[in-house]
Amino acid sequence: MPMRPSMGEELRMELAIRTEHLTKIYSQRLIAVNDMNLEVPQGSVFGLLGPNGAGKTTTLRLLLGLQRPTAGHAEVFGKSCGPNAVGVRSQIGYLPTNPKLPGNLRPIEYLDLLGKLSRLPRQVRKPRISALLRAVGLLTATEQRIQTFSTGMCTRLGLAASLVADPPLLLWDEPTAGLDPTARRFTLDLIRELGKTKTVVVATHILSDIDQICDHIGVMHEGRMIFTGSMQDMKRRLRRSDFRLELEGDAEDIRRLAHEVTSLKGIDAHLGAGQILLVRITDDRSRSRALAEVLKLVDASNLSLQAINSGQNVTENAYLQLLQEDEAHGFQR
Amino acid sequence: MDSSAKISKLGTRMMPYLAILRYDLRTLWASRLVRLWLAATALLTLMLALANWTKFQDAVLIASLLFPYLVFPWFFVVVVLGVNPVSGSQAEALADGILSRPVSRCGYLLAAWSARVLLVWGVYLVVVIPVIALVTLAKRPVPEDAVTVYGIVTALGVVGLVLTFLVSLGFLMGTLLRKPLLAVVVLIFVWYPISLILSIFSLEEFSPISLVQALPTQLRQSWREVEGKSETNVAKEDMNTFTNQFSHFFSVLSGTKPKPKASNPEFFESKKFEDFSLGWVTLGYGLPTLVAVILATLCFYWRDL
Numbered sequence: 047m048p049m050r051p052s053m054g055e056e057l058r059m060e061l062a063i064r065t066e067h068l069t070k071i072y073s074q075r076l077i078a079v080n081d082m083n084l085e086v087p088q089g090s091v092f093g094l095l096g097p098n099g100a101g102k103t104t105t106l107r108l109l110l111g112l113q114r115p116t117a118g119h120a121e122v123f124g125k126s127c128g129p130n131a132v133g134v135r136s137q138i139g140y141l142p143t144n145p146k147l148p149g150n151l152r153p154i155e156y157l158d159l160l161g162k163l164s165r166l167p168r169q170v171r172k173p174r175i176s177a178l179l180r181a182v183g184l185l186t187a188t189e190q191r192i193q194t195f196s197t198g199m200c201t202r203l204g205l206a207a208s209l210v211a212d213p214p215l216l217l218w219d220e221p222t223a224g225l226d227p228t229a230r231r232f233t234l235d236l237i238r239e240l241g242k243t244k245t246v247v248v249a250t251h252i253l254s255d256i257d258q259i260c261d262h263i264g265v266m267h268e269g270r271m272i273f274t275g276s277m278q279d280m281k282r283r284l285r286r287s288d289f290r291l292e293l294e295g296d297a298e299d300i301r302r303l304a305h306e307v308t309s310l311k312g313i314d315a316h317l318g319a320g321q322i323l324l325v326r327i328t329d330d331r332s333r334s335r336a337l338a339e340v341l342k343l344v345d346a347s348n349l350s351l352q353a354i355n356s357g358q359n360v361t362e363n364a365y366l367q368l369l370q371e372d373e374a375h376g377f378q379r
Numbered sequence: 380m381d382s383s384a385k386i387s388k389l390g391t392r393m394m395p396y397l398a399i400l401r402y403d404l405r406t407l408w409a410s411r412l413v414r415l416w417l418a419a420t421a422l423l424t425l426m427l428a429l430a431n432w433t434k435f436q437d438a439v440l441i442a443s444l445l446f447p448y449l450v451f452p453w454f455f456v457v458v459v460l461g462v463n464p465v466s467g468s469q470a471e472a473l474a475d476g477i478l479s480r481p482v483s484r485c486g487y488l489l490a491a492w493s494a495r496v497l498l499v500w501g502v503y504l505v506v507v508i509p510v511i512a513l514v515t516l517a518k519r520p521v522p523e524d525a526v527t528v529y530g531i532v533t534a535l536g537v538v539g540l541v542l543t544f545l546v547s548l549g550f551l552m553g554t555l556l557r558k559p560l561l562a563v564v565v566l567i568f569v570w571y572p573i574s575l576i577l578s579i580f581s582l583e584e585f586s587p588i589s590l591v592q593a594l595p596t597q598l599r600q601s602w603r604e605v606e607g608k609s610e611t612n613v614a615k616e617d618m619n620t621f622t623n624q625f626s627h628f629f630s631v632l633s634g635t636k637p638k639p640k641a642s643n644p645e646f647f648e649s650k651k652f653e654d655f656s657l658g659w660v661t662l663g664y665g666l667p668t669l670v671a672v673i674l675a676t677l678c679f680y681w682r683d684l
Contacts, residue, residue, distance in 0.1 A: 072683075107684070110479050112478060112479060112683070112684040113683040113684065114681070114683060129483075129484050129680055130483045130484060130485070130680070132481045132482065132483050133481070135479065135480060135481045135482075136481035138479075140475075140479040142475045142479070145475050145476075146475045146476065147475075147476065148402075148406070148476060150405075150406060150409055151402075159398050159402055160476075160480060162394050162395060162397070162398035163394075163395045163398055163399070163477065163480040163481065163482050164395075164480060164481055165391050165392075165394050165395065165481070167391070211480075211481070
């Protein structure tokens, strides 16, 4: 009788990526990845976020087996990663930052070579190559050698290259780097589309990209994973206590309103550029009630409210807050 | 399982290896170094053949054509070709393009090594074989010589084996040292005094110069002779010819007259090798080649890309 997998095993099988105490130290000097525990659920679009030098690329290269961990280990779909883990790499489509492509080849030749490396038979390889070239908008450039390609074209070819073997996991490192707005929009749409059927890990430091496409997020800082969870969890971390009121009316009335708002208990206000009033709820009181009191004062004044929003980009705030917390707790680390 | 299914399974397994091999061969062929080498080696071989057309018998002339591959200058090109696949900026492109795919490092290294060996053998044979055919078939104003097909094949094989060893040595150094220029410099310093190094270990028989000296004897050997042979029997004139051959080679290159003979030839002759054992030479170069490839593979396996 076949044995049923245990609960732990089932959970493990649902993970696309799992790392345990993954550590990479270069030449006994530079800690690139520091004791990282990461779990990426299957079918998620996972944003690996962090400033430059946080260890994002090293993490991806460890998963691919291009580098060997100093300690700990990594698994992809339950299989151990390593230099000879061919089975692991057959499940991964990798897009490096500004991919270095063989300039002497043409796009079809390059994709054909990659198809052969993935052991795809000709009858699968050829139609897929033409479909991919059409999808990334390079059909008109098939006669050109890759060395004549612009950065954007190289990235698009890199995207196609990562999809040749139709792998269930995509590791894309800075996929929007060096792209113009149209190409960037195309790439983000593609990720969203691919996320319906595949697990996608996007390493980037561009917060707006993460905000638009990811449902899970991991924040890295100085080689450490300082947060992992859903985007909702990430946004929840931030107490949105800043509000920005865009007003229309006399400047003297706005100044008076600021004074009145500051006199309310637990609310601080000051003037921003133009006709903007920045309101901060300073203590633990209910934010909705506090905001209602502010709006009542606006209503009573000679001013009209044009717009109200909660300060900066939420994800950006949460991210910066995480980095600040990590810096502050440096000693405890 | 029927044979066609077996072949198709083997074809699928070999697909990455063959793809890398073809890609590497194509890239190598597109390089200026290889094209220049092919042109230069063809030119030099023709020059040597024409300069010695009326001077040397077949065996000596053929051996003189093989001299540039064993001693100077083509070993340098062969070493450079061996050094570059996993070193320098090549490594990054390699990691991004090939090793992030379902290819094992060992598989990649073997394919890259095979491509270089095939290319070196290809250039060498494409140039040498037609000239040897010309030398052996043409009526030249020199005494008849008993060069055999077996002798030609084994002599070409021995030179090819040395070239394979050089590619493998370049491969190992390129993997170990990572910087192509440093690897080439180290190899030049290793290969030039190789005769001296081998003589320290009483292995002069394997030095490239000893091999060149012994090639005429090998070229005249037949398959049957090898089977029944117990002692070597070399014409002394060949050795005398070879005493002057190296200076003659350089005089052809430089266009100057050859230097006069040494006044005391016995002193030099005491260390000349008139013959070599094919088995020993095959083992002597084959084993280090194998060791170099295995070490390069191990070194590459442990390396971060």
